[in-house]
Amino acid sequence: MSCNTCDYKLKEATVIKTEKLCRDIISLRIKIDKGSLKFIPGQFIMLSIFGYGEVPVGITTTPDIKDYFEVAVRSVGTVTRAINRLKEKDKVGIRGPYGNGYDIKEMHGKDVVVVAGGLGMAPLRSLIEYAGNHKKVFKSFQILYGAKNPDEVLYDHELFACDNFARTILTVDEKKGYWGGETGLITKHINKLRITPDMRVIMCGPPIMYKFIIPEIEKFGIPDEHIQILLERRMKCGVGKCQHCTFGDKYVCIDGPVFKYSDIKDNLEAI
Numbered sequence: 493m494s495c496n497t498c499d500y501k502l503k504e505a506t507v508i509k510t511e512k513l514c515r516d517i518i519s520l521r522i523k524i525d526k527g528s529l530k531f532i533p534g535q536f537i538m539l540s541i542f543g544y545g546e547v548p549v550g551i552t553t554t555p556d557i558k559d560y561f562e563v564a565v566r567s568v569g570t571v572t573r574a575i576n577r578l579k580e581k582d583k584v585g586i587r588g589p590y591g592n593g594y595d596i597k598e599m600h601g602k603d604v605v606v607v608a609g610g611l612g613m614a615p616l617r618s619l620i621e622y623a624g625n626h627k628k629v630f631k632s633f634q635i636l637y638g639a640k641n642p643d644e645v646l647y648d649h650e651l652f653a654c655d656n657f658a659r660t661i662l663t664v665d666e667k668k669g670y671w672g673g674e675t676g677l678i679t680k681h682i683n684k685l686r687i688t689p690d691m692r693v694i695m696c697g698p699p700i701m702y703k704f705i706i707p708e709i710e711k712f713g714i715p716d717e718h719i720q721i722l723l724e725r726r727m728k729c730g731v732g733k734c735q736h737c738t739f740g741d742k743y744v745c746i747d748g749p750v751f752k753y754s755d756i757k758d759n760l761e762a763i
């Protein structure tokens with residue numbers, strides 16, 4: 493275990509744009525009042541709402557943008573409900589960035605497939621935007637994304653615009669009138685991906701998605717060390733001090749939140 497960034501300092505920041513992505517998810521564009529945020533796709537911040545508390549959330553924009561960053565937050569409880577009420581010009585507090593982020597070096601020159609389920613698209617959007625700006629880094633790029641229904645598909649207009657560097661398969665569990673894309677669970681569409689044995693698989697979604705997808709991917713002979721998954725746990729400190737986020741000998745806040753599947757597969761508490 494190592495504490496890669498023991499920076500507790502709260503940075504003051506301002507919400508400069510808000511957008512409802514769907515019924516219970518808001519996207520916030522945030523500008524740090526003094527300075528900027530240096531991060532890697534897959535890292536997270538602790539976002540404070542004064543008078544309510546703070547929560548860990550992933551960063552959804554590419555690190556290539558220096559002036560601001562964005563987060564997407566689902567309203568599930570006290571703090572996230574307050575976040576969903578934020579308006580332009582509101583002040584917030586930021587700690588971080590924390591955690592390791594996706595191992596992009598591991599993806600250099602490789603076929604990469606990104607698998608996202610639901611709000612798992614939020615941190616992966618950062619990697620996808622990065623890939624769009626650095627096409628030559630990757631041999632090929634594919635996106636497989638599943639949402640519950642068409643209303644809950646996040647960033648769909650952007651995903652359709654990725655066709656100059658990525659092949660995208662979008663599916664919903666429940667079809668609604670206007671949906672012209674794929675239907676059914678993500679697992680149903682794995683065989684539509686161009687899978688190569690040396691491929692890197694980068695995932696973010698609910699634990700149940702990992703449980704079903706990983707065995708399917710392993711059938712293609714992709715080794716467990718080539719699979720990166722993002723785990724979530726309740727967090728307090730974000731920097732390896734409070735033990736709220738531990739499973740086995742791992743701390744999600746500093747050893748993760750991104751783990752190679754080979755490093756956690758034998759830990760029953762992991763997924």
Ligand SMILES: Cc1cc2nc3c(=O)[nH]c(=O)nc-3n(C[C@H](O)[C@H](O)[C@H](O)COP(=O)(O)OP(=O)(O)OC[C@H]3O[C@@H](n4cnc5c(N)ncnc54)[C@H](O)[C@@H]3O)c2cc1C
Pocket residue numbers: 536547548549550551563564565566567568569570571572573611614615723724725726727749
């Ligand atoms: C590394 C990391 C990245 C995250 N990124 C995002 C993100 O980009 N967008 C986003 O909307 N959320 C994200 N989360 C989850 C988010 O932090 C929780 O939803 C939030 O802490 C809930 O706080 P609350 O006060 O609103 O809810 P509470 O009132 O504390 O709880 C409300 C409900 O949410 C459940 N809950 C609380 N925390 C978690 C958690 N960490 N995982 C699962 N269930 C939880 C509780 O059990 C309860 O049922 C992330 C979590 C982690 C650890």
Ligand code: FES
Pocket residue numbers: 726727728729730731732733734735736737738743744745746
């Ligand atoms: S959140 Fe405190 S140790 Fe990880």
